[in-house]
Amino acid sequence: MRSTKAASAVERLKERTGNDGYALVRNADETFQLLDRSGKTPETVGERLPLDEFVAFVKTLGPQVVRRQTKSDIAFEKQLIKKK
Template structure:
């Protein structure tokens, strides 16, 4: 099933936002769109998109988690700034 990436992206969005009302709709022509069911009536959040476009949209939608950095990552970035 090709929609596994899209499903995983929607699940990550639910975790990031705390809203379990987000859902993915898959059409017969293999296009996807995002719906919010948290209100009284479902709200369509985007137009139909291909799989890759949909996954990119869902990743960018909603609150973002900060990138984890190790001490060595921070030190490396400081060295890049110095040069």
């Protein structure tokens, strides 16, 4: 099922924010929508989007996880920049 990519994105959002009220809605026209059910009434967050756009949208929500880098990673990225 193609929606596992979207479901995983919503699960990561729940972990980042600590809000278990987020829910994924898959519409009949193969678009996805995010609901916030933490209040009394569910609120839609964003609009209906295709799969890839939906995953990119969900990634922008909530606090971002800082990627840990080693000295080797930093040196490698500097070499890539020099080659351009």
